[in-house]
Structure formats: C-alpha cells, structure tokens
Amino acid sequence: MATKLRIDISQGVIDIEGDPDLVREIYTDFKSRLLEALKFTPPAASTPASATHSGNNEEAASSAPKQKVKRRGATKKKTNGDESGSGVAADAPKLDKNLDTSGLGAFYSQFAPKNNAEKILIFLKFMADSLNLENPNTDQVYTCFKATGDKIPKAFAQAFYDTSSKFGYIDFRSPTDFPVTIAGDNHFNHKLKRNPAE
The missing domain is CATH 1.10.10 (Arc Repressor Mutant, subunit A)
Structure with missing residues (x-):
C-alpha cells in the first residue's frame, strides 16, 4: 500500500508518495532538519508522523493547529567599543595622562x-x-x-x-x-x- 504525504513549503511541507516506512523516514529527517534550522522544539502532543497513515492527509495537515514560531530579535551591533581591541570605549572615557595639554x-x-x-x-x-x-x-x-x-x-x-x-x-x-x-x-x-x- 502506497502512502502519500503532502508538505507545503510555506509551512515546511513536501509531497511524498511511496512505502509507509520510507515516507515516515523522509518526513522525520525533513522535520528534524527543519526544526534544527529554526532551533525550535516541537510540543510533545504533536504527532504529525501518525497522520501519514490516515486516509486523507491534506485534512489532517490542515486541521492541525498552526504553531507560532518565536523569533529572536536582531542582535545589536556594538558601536561604542573599538573593534581593534585598544580598550578605548566612547561611553566610558578615561583620562589620558600622556597627552600634552600645556598649549x-x-x-x-x-x-x-x-x-x-x-x-x-x-x-x-x-x-x-x-x-x-x-x-x-x-x-x-x-x-x-x-x-x-x-x-x-x-x-x-x-x-x-x-x-x-x-x-x-x-x-x-x-x-x-x-x-x-x-x-x-x-x-x-x-x-x-x-x-x-x-
């Protein structure tokens, strides 16, 4: 018996048809790589792999609740520090005792x-x-x-x-x-x- 699985790319889904074990293996590999790329851990209650054996896969995929992916804020670029590592910081100035200020x-x-x-x-x-x-x-x-x-x-x-x-x-x-x-x-x-x- 051939098993079908449809995965929508916008939601992270691909179409697969074939042996149930092969479909399950491809799906778990795809899911693990996708989750690794997103650094997202799935909830324990979600079991989309069991949907591959159901009769109507599209209904199972569309009826599953969509999970919101939390996005990290952009990392701030440090602008006050000196990239060369000189130890000079604009926001924490220090007295330069070697500077000749006599004139x-x-x-x-x-x-x-x-x-x-x-x-x-x-x-x-x-x-x-x-x-x-x-x-x-x-x-x-x-x-x-x-x-x-x-x-x-x-x-x-x-x-x-x-x-x-x-x-x-x-x-x-x-x-x-x-x-x-x-x-x-x-x-x-x-x-x-x-x-x-x-």
Whole structure:
C-alpha cells in the first residue's frame, strides 16, 4: 500500500508518495532538519508522523493547529567599543595622562564654542595641528574637556554621534577612528566664532 504525504513549503511541507516506512523516514529527517534550522522544539502532543497513515492527509495537515514560531530579535551591533581591541570605549572615557595639554588653554581661548560639537572639533584640531596626532581617541578628547574645565557631556558617546550625524564635523566610525570632515574643517576655519584678540 502506497502512502502519500503532502508538505507545503510555506509551512515546511513536501509531497511524498511511496512505502509507509520510507515516507515516515523522509518526513522525520525533513522535520528534524527543519526544526534544527529554526532551533525550535516541537510540543510533545504533536504527532504529525501518525497522520501519514490516515486516509486523507491534506485534512489532517490542515486541521492541525498552526504553531507560532518565536523569533529572536536582531542582535545589536556594538558601536561604542573599538573593534581593534585598544580598550578605548566612547561611553566610558578615561583620562589620558600622556597627552600634552600645556598649549590647549591658549589655543582654546581663541574660540567661543556654542555646543559640545564645536568643543570636540576644537579639541580635535588642537591635537591634529599642535600635537600632530593623526588618530586621536575619545579618551584624549575627554582629557581635553578636563584640562579646559568645561562641563563634560553626560552622554559622552552621544556627543560624538551628534557631532557626526547632526553637524557633520567628524566621521565617527569608532572611538579611535573619527577624522574631521571637510564640513568640519570649513566650520572651524570660516564659521566658528572666535573671541576678540586681547
């Protein structure tokens, strides 16, 4: 006696016709691979393999209650950490004791920054122009905030995201990779309010 089994792909079902043992074996193999791919454990009461021996397989398959598959949320990509493993984190800045901030006061006093984005831009330009640092990190910017006595942003990492996305002064890729953009250079050289010379 030939046994038929219809499986709908949208529901994880295939058509099989043949010997009952062969159909059962193919079905269990298919089911185990499907469940393994979905990482889903079937309830103990469900026995779709016994439906292969019933007279009308389509009715048995359609009358079985549909199980809701729980989906995992997308894993969040970590953006505050540095991929290179340098130990620098934008949301947990540390004081860089090796940064020479002796000339920062004179450099910073030339400007009248209105917001944290402009302060970050000034600090980056100081480190690039005066200290010749090619890739300053967020810890060094934090050190500049401390050296000038300015209020440190509560959401320190967010200040960099805002400087990048809202103002476009930097291209924030990681806590150790955020170069000044052309827009940042233009703002620094032409639009940034300067204090009158004393």
